[in-house]
Amino acid sequence: DGGITQSPKYLFRKEGQNVTLSCEQNLNHDAMYWYRQDPGQGLRLIYYSQIVNDFQKGDIAEGYSVSREKKESFPLTVTSAQKNPTAFYLCASSPEAFNWRPQHFGDGTRLSIL
């Protein structure tokens, strides 16, 4: 079955540590997205990529970095500069970066600080 796989499901970070969240899709989608969810808030966009080797900052990119070296993969690194990283992270993709196409989501990764 085609879909989006996020790993791990749960992740713990020590202070000062960088961690990387994995997102892989086998839907052959060009566009991929990273969102963050905090309690009582809507999904907020961290980074997105419309095509391989290209990505743009979203609304809350500070303290995060991404890469898009392969079409199917869009890993998110939460750096030590992100002071409040505890949140639920969702990865999504769409066939193209056009807003008349729905986004497909992974199951998410919950990141906590030790």
Add this chain to the structure above:
Amino acid sequence: ILNVEQSPQSLHVQEGDSTNFTCSFPSSNFYALHWYRWETAKSPEALFVMTLNGDEKKKGRISATLNTKEGYSYLYIKGSQPEDSATYLCASATSGYSTLTFGKGTMLLVSP
């Protein structure tokens, strides 16, 4: 940043009740409105993408309408079932290439 509002925040209905909730968005520079259903421990699932004023879409017992002139969309569920329990998200876009802005969602609980 767009302001997308959803109401109510949460809703508790009995099995068989019909229900509806609202998504409000800025009517200027509107391009598309998305609805997603997010069940607990699962990934959000796309329900509808609507672009035209007056659009109505239906998927089983769930339907949605769109009024771009006044900036709102309604989601209706006819004869709610316990499996409809989920958080329903809407998201708005101002252009074909802009990013989506999500509302905080409406959490629906349907009791048997």
